[in-house]
Amino acid sequence: MAVYTDVLxxxxxxxxxxxxVGRLLSYKGIAEGVENSNFLxxxxxxxxxxxxxxxxxxxxxxxxxxxxxxHLAARGLSCPLPVQPRDGRTLGELxxxxxxxxxxxxxxxxxxxxxxxxxxxxxxxxxxxxxxxDFAMSRANALSVAGWRPxxxxxxxxxxxxxxxxxxxxxxxxxxxxxxxxxxxxRGVIHADLFPDNVFFLRGELSGLIDFYFAxxxxxxxxxxxxxxxxCFELDGxxxxxxxxxMIEGYDGARPLSDAELAALPLLARGASLRFLLTRLYDxxxxxDTSFVTKKDPREYLRKNRFHRGVASVADYGFxxxxxxx
Amino acid sequence: MAVYTDVLxxxxxxxxxxxxVGRLLSYKGIAEGVENSNFLxxxxxxxxxxxxxxxxxxxxxxxxxxxxxxHLAARGLSCPLPVQPRDGRTLGELxxxxxxxxxxxxxxxxxxxxxxxxxxxxxxxxxxxxxxxDFAMSRANALSVAGWRPxxxxxxxxxxxxxxxxxxxxxxxxxxxxxxxxxxxxRGVIHADLFPDNVFFLRGELSGLIDFYFAxxxxxxxxxxxxxxxxCFELDGxxxxxxxxxMIEGYDGARPLSDAELAALPLLARGASLRFLLTRLYDxxxxxDTSFVTKKDPREYLRKNRFHRGVASVADYGFxxxxxxx
Numbered sequence: 001m002a003v004y005t006d007v008l009x010x011x012x013x014x015x016x017x018x019x020x021v022g023r024l025l026s027y028k029g030i031a032e033g034v035e036n037s038n039f040l041x042x043x044x045x046x047x048x049x050x051x052x053x054x055x056x057x058x059x060x061x062x063x064x065x066x067x068x069x070x071h072l073a074a075r076g077l078s079c080p081l082p083v084q085p086r087d088g089r090t091l092g093e094l095x096x097x098x099x100x101x102x103x104x105x106x107x108x109x110x111x112x113x114x115x116x117x118x119x120x121x122x123x124x125x126x127x128x129x130x131x132x133x134d135f136a137m138s139r140a141n142a143l144s145v146a147g148w149r150p151x152x153x154x155x156x157x158x159x160x161x162x163x164x165x166x167x168x169x170x171x172x173x174x175x176x177x178x179x180x181x182x183x184x185x186x187r188g189v190i191h192a193d194l195f196p197d198n199v200f201f202l203r204g205e206l207s208g209l210i211d212f213y214f215a216x217x218x219x220x221x222x223x224x225x226x227x228x229x230x231x232c233f234e235l236d237g238x239x240x241x242x243x244x245x246x247m248i249e250g251y252d253g254a255r256p257l258s259d260a261e262l263a264a265l266p267l268l269a270r271g272a273s274l275r276f277l278l279t280r281l282y283d284x285x286x287x288x289d290t291s292f293v294t295k296k297d298p299r300e301y302l303r304k305n306r307f308h309r310g311v312a313s314v315a316d317y318g319f320x321x322x323x324x325x326x
Numbered sequence: 327m328a329v330y331t332d333v334l335x336x337x338x339x340x341x342x343x344x345x346x347v348g349r350l351l352s353y354k355g356i357a358e359g360v361e362n363s364n365f366l367x368x369x370x371x372x373x374x375x376x377x378x379x380x381x382x383x384x385x386x387x388x389x390x391x392x393x394x395x396x397h398l399a400a401r402g403l404s405c406p407l408p409v410q411p412r413d414g415r416t417l418g419e420l421x422x423x424x425x426x427x428x429x430x431x432x433x434x435x436x437x438x439x440x441x442x443x444x445x446x447x448x449x450x451x452x453x454x455x456x457x458x459x460d461f462a463m464s465r466a467n468a469l470s471v472a473g474w475r476p477x478x479x480x481x482x483x484x485x486x487x488x489x490x491x492x493x494x495x496x497x498x499x500x501x502x503x504x505x506x507x508x509x510x511x512x513r514g515v516i517h518a519d520l521f522p523d524n525v526f527f528l529r530g531e532l533s534g535l536i537d538f539y540f541a542x543x544x545x546x547x548x549x550x551x552x553x554x555x556x557x558c559f560e561l562d563g564x565x566x567x568x569x570x571x572x573m574i575e576g577y578d579g580a581r582p583l584s585d586a587e588l589a590a591l592p593l594l595a596r597g598a599s600l601r602f603l604l605t606r607l608y609d610x611x612x613x614x615d616t617s618f619v620t621k622k623d624p625r626e627y628l629r630k631n632r633f634h635r636g637v638a639s640v641a642d643y644g645f646x647x648x649x650x651x652x
Contacts, residue, residue: 009434009527025432025528028366031355040354040366042373042432106351106368108335202351 005037005052007095012041012050015094018085019101021045032197035213037097040104047104049080052097057213062098064139065212066090068132068189069102075131078208080105107200107207115246118231120206121199122250125191125227128209129220130255132189141192141216143275145181148174151278158285163299166281170274173305177271182219182264190223191215195230221261224251225268228317229276229304237303245318252321262321266311273308277301331363331378331421338367338376341420344411345427347371358523361539363423366430373430375406378423383539388424390465391538392416394458394515395428401457404534406431433526433533441572444557446532447525448576451517451553454535455546456581458515467518467542469601471507474500477604484611489625492607496600499631503597508545508590516549517541521556547587550577551594554643555602555630563629571644578647588647592637599634603627 006029013024022044030049032038037052053062066082070090073081080102082090092099110117141147152170159166191198193214200208224247232243248265251257280298287295311317332355339350348370356375358364363378379388392408396416399407406428408416418425436443467473478496485492517524519540526534550573558569574591577583606624613621637643 006437008437010438023529024434026430026434026526029357030366031357040356047368047373104352108350108352111332111334112336200352203349 004054005095005097007039007050007052011094015092015099016041016043016101018087018089018092019045019083020086021048021083021101041101048083049102049104050094050099051102052094052099054097059098061139062091062100064137065215066100067137068135068212068215071135072128072131077128077131078105078206079212080208080210105200105208105210107202109197109199110201111196113196113231113243115240115242116204117196117199117201117206118227118243119246119250120201121194121227121231122224122247122252123254124199124206124209125194125223126251126254128191129188129223135189138189138217139215141190141218143192143214143279144216144218144222145177145271148271148274148278149178151282155278155281155285159281162281162284163302166302169302170277173270173274173309177267177274180267181271182260182267185219185221185261185264186258187217188220189215190218190220190226192218192223192226194223194227219264219268220255221257221265222268222272224248225265225272226275228265228269229272229301229308232317233304233307237300237307239307239317241316241318243318248314248317248319252319257321259321262314262319265314265317266308269308269311270305273301273305277305330380331423333365333376333378333421337420341418341425342367342369342427344413344415344418345371345409346412347374347409347427358536367427374409375428375430376420376425377428378420378425380423385424387465388417388426390463391541392426393463394461394538394541397461398454398457403454403457404431404532405538406534406536431526431534431536433528435523435525436527437522439522439557439569441566441568442530443522443525443527443532444553444569445572445576446527447520447553447557448550448573448578449580450525450532450535451520451549452577452580454517455514455549461515464515465542467516467544469518469540469605470542470544470548471503471597474600474604475504477608481604481607481611485607488607488610489628492628495628496603499596499600499635503593503600506593507597508586508593511545511547511587511590512584513543514546515541516544516546516552518544518549518552520549520553545590545594546581547583547591548594548598550574551591551598552601554591554595555598555627555634558643559630559633563626563633565633565643567642567644569644574640574643574645578645583647585647588640588645591640591643592634595634595637596631599627599631603631 016024025042027039027041030038030040035056036054039050041048041050069079069082072079083101090100198211232240234240277298280296284295284298342350351368353365353367356364356366361382362380365376367374367376395405398405409427416426524537558566560566603624606622610621610624
């Protein structure tokens, strides 16, 4: 939940006066997004989401995020569309923060993903990759393989307090990934954080994607590896091959995966699980217990990483390329 | 901010199926109310507020709260109206909590009340008192004078850690209030918590009152005393007589105050400020710092209590009854 900054009515009315949305009727802080403050705003012209960008988001990245959403929405991908003010400056300022107004997406994220959800997510991810292919801007992924060692170093020796022997286990895994990380796979804009709370469904169909604030340029299929980690494990820690198969099939049906991409997927999934293990571990160690932020257990991603280390090929995810030998 | 309980989409859809509101489109936890979890729910039939009653609210009180809102709305007071399900049971259950669906009120609470807001609030409070006069149910005020000593006792000797000498100061004030609390003033249903965040304004006019979960039967003008404390002090701690006058005039214009009520107002305001001092002090001492609840500084109400102790008559609040001698 996240409303870090409150907004005065008069300031919001002044902010909205740049838009053709009619007069302000109400606004309420909502529990959505962890990096920014979000408000549901109702005006005579409709319902919108107002986002105030907090400190954790680099202002220099905002044109990339705003531009990407405009680019994707123009190509028919269902995502929050920055509303155009009369002066054309979609990025404004409110309560001392950069701020933007977005269209409101109906739909709900699913707390209990099933295989059909995973198939839809795979398909939507491939669609996102296809539609962002001609997006002109780029943004480096600070949380890709090159960023993990500094993050690990920042955890110091504290890792062993979270789980016995964790320090050595991460060190070995990190060394393996750094030595073997692929450099020749297709790259493009990835979402990089497509967890269940960032995907809306309505009447059984995927209705939209939100929260593009980790989007960046990286290996496309790494995005699929992240989704395998985020969607296809059960609460008891077991990987669900039915979901894994559905997700990879969904992706492959919309953007066919090459043999090289499929072969790399287990290693990329090791990387994806290590990335979330490291960020959670870092937060676990550095965020004081008195903070409002709910800290997520890093060990969930240690278990996922261990699973992916044991995967020999995408067959272990339940996937088999059509026409390939069993 | 408050979303203590998350809700599964399927459970919410089942809950809503009892209502004629069409299919569920979206729902978002909102930062409103401190006792309960609230969601803004959009369906094909409109926009609603869903409230899940958390532990701090006694289930036995819910029929009073729901009934009061129905009673007031039927008499034209703008407040959340419980939506009627087909089976007539406005109080349902969701995610293991009692839950109810309410109409959505447009409007915004004012972060910076001016004298005109105070006048409108006084008028709306008198209107609430008039319209609840024939409400058949009643609910005792656990936080009126008889409830303060147990609350104070619950704070133990910790008060002095908050402010030097606070323990003795409260003891003396409490003894004075217990000895002099009036017993012959008009009583009825009061809101008992009409702070700025519970009053909505739209286009410069008061558009609605919310959060009736402290409503109870008590001395009517005690409600006005609470509002004087909640609305008429500046951030620097000074009482603003222009606001005080506007609020009392607003109330008196809609429900004329008797001489006895006016004479009692300074004592009732001492009581109101002590009540919020004590509840804040209790929370300050008992709620762990690691909690999600933002603790409010009790000393704000110590200062307000001291101010009211120095008040000789309502003239010190800026008010003079029409026709009365100066």
